[in-house]
Amino acid sequence: MKIKITAAILVSMLFTISSCTDLDEQLYDRVEDGNFGNTPKEIDALVGGAYSSLRGFADGISNNYPTCEYVFFLNETVSDEATIPTRGTNWYDGGQYQDAQKHTWKADNRMILSAWRYNYTGIAKINSIIYQIDKSSLTDNAKAPIYAELKALRAYYYYNLLDLFGNVPIVIDFADTALPSNSTRKQVYDFVEKELKDAIPHLTSNVVYSKMTKNVAYALLARLYLNSQAFIGTARWQDCIDMCQKISGYTLAPDFFANFATQNEKSPEIIFAIPYDSKAGTVGNYMSSMSCHYLHKLTISPVGDYPWSANGMCAQPGVYSAFADTDKRKKCMIAGDQINLATGTVITMDNGEPLTYTEEVTSVADAKENQGVRLGKYEMKAGETWERDHDLVVIRYAEILMMQAECYVRLGSADLAKPFVQQVTARAGEEMPAVIDLNFIDQELLKEFTFEGRRRTDNIRFGTFFQPWWEKGTTPAYRAIFPIPSTVLTTNKNLVQNPGY
Incomplete structure (x- = not known):
């Protein structure tokens, strides 16, 4: 098929992006020209490209994998559950891991750059596919569920950016050539909420593995509301509960570790995951x-x-x-x-x-x-x-249970939290405590979700992020979000650095 190079603004935002030759990371700055995108098979191919972006990519600039280097590394090493210590001459890497542990990172830390590029590259890919769907001969009714799936996936990336960076540009038009400016964190929050709500009526109600469905959108909205106070200063605990209670079709896996087995796609608990198959050529899962x-x-x-x-x-x-x-x-x-x-x-x-x-x-x-x-x-x-074959777990049903438990405790109804907590502790072989309070919830989240890349967000929500811990002093409030990478600011003069940096 013919390929048309577009002036995608995300390419500028990501600065000197190298060409991608791996089939999984292909052509995120290009759009298929002609009549491609008019048959179900062609549509599946286009939408599949959006999902493949979730696995990240590596180039001459940075490794941008959600499973390890450096997206996962970033979220883990700034939290209270993991560290990457220097061992002799190994793992110093310019001091980036020590800076993460001590909460003294700067805007040139390449883990921060990796998180930015991972999410904006995924967004650019989705914008290019939406552009292609716009140009197709499909009817509006046929386009609606496709747009919903793509925009919900894009909202997932923007949720990550909201959490990590706060005040980021919202770019949704692939053909827009203007360098964007920052949106406020509240504007990004509102955008994520609207995109997910608008998508839900057109998403499938079925349980579909590793796809954007109503259940996944409800779970993302629940996450948004759970962290609303941390994100924008407005608590929305009941809204989080309401979203959780709309989720159906899942149950806890009897064996906790079935969620993390090589064939973990069989788990009844996983609501959303990023699939990997080394024989199919997927990369980054090491x-x-x-x-x-x-x-x-x-x-x-x-x-x-x-x-x-x-x-x-x-x-x-x-x-x-x-x-x-x-x-x-x-x-x-x-x-x-x-x-x-x-x-x-x-x-x-x-x-x-x-x-x-x-x-x-x-x-x-x-x-x-x-x-x-x-x-x-x-x-x-x-x-x-x-390259391992287990899928990366993004959302599982235990999180839905624990979100409800936490929100009930925060609303002053700890007794209502018990049925949710009990399911999680019983599987772990642990007894229910006499009192369920926020300290217990915080510790239970640590135990249930250890090394799942989400502890930083929990630390911020519970306030422990700002308190001293091992090899770290008190953290100032502005470090609840990361700085915009210095190379991105150099490329786009319309962007303003986050306060404090």
């Missing part, structure tokens, strides 16, 4: 190799039939011990002696010391190779390749 020690493969396979690991991210001190030993979810972390399956003995590191993961981490600037409890939430098994 977080399982970003945490454990270099020799950890010997604990997975007696012959070492497991990808190399980079000995990076680990739990912050205090996270592992926050779990009771009876809590089944504690197994999402890897601690203690690491056994070589071939010998049955503890692995010996190159320095002659045993590979024993400790909760203690001496310092974010100078940690030992074995320090820090490691991430083990997603299934790890012999024979895996660098």
